[in-house]
Amino acid sequence: MKKRQKKILQQQIDEAKKLAGNGLIVLGSNASIGACELCGAKDEELRPYGPNGENICFDCGMKDRDTTEKQMGKFLNFGE
Ligand SMILES: [Zn+2]
Numbered sequence: 001m002k003k004r005q006k007k008i009l010q011q012q013i014d015e016a017k018k019l020a021g022n023g024l025i026v027l028g029s030n031a032s033i034g035a036c037e038l039c040g041a042k043d044e045e046l047r048p049y050g051p052n053g054e055n056i057c058f059d060c061g062m063k064d065r066d067t068t069e070k071q072m073g074k075f076l077n078f079g080e
Helices: 003-020 058-063 063-077
Strands: 030-036 042-046
Touching: 042 058, 058 063
Parallel strands: none
Antiparallel strands: 030 042
16 A cells, blocks of 8 residues: 555544444445455455455455456446
8 A cells, every 4th residue: 555545544544433433434435444354454444355255455455456356346236
């Protein structure tokens, strides 16, 4: 994750934590904040794009773009 991006995300996390306490914070667009289910990184913005629907961080998503894009497509088509 790029530094600037991370700083902005950190601010969003801090604000969201104030509102939600320490539980998993659900953002819009299927995103949530928590620990990545693949690499274990904490306080990451997660999306359910892992190979089996795991909540994964941006870095893991970029490591396996094919899977991420496939999973993304599932969510985009969901309910439409
Ligand atoms: Zn990860």
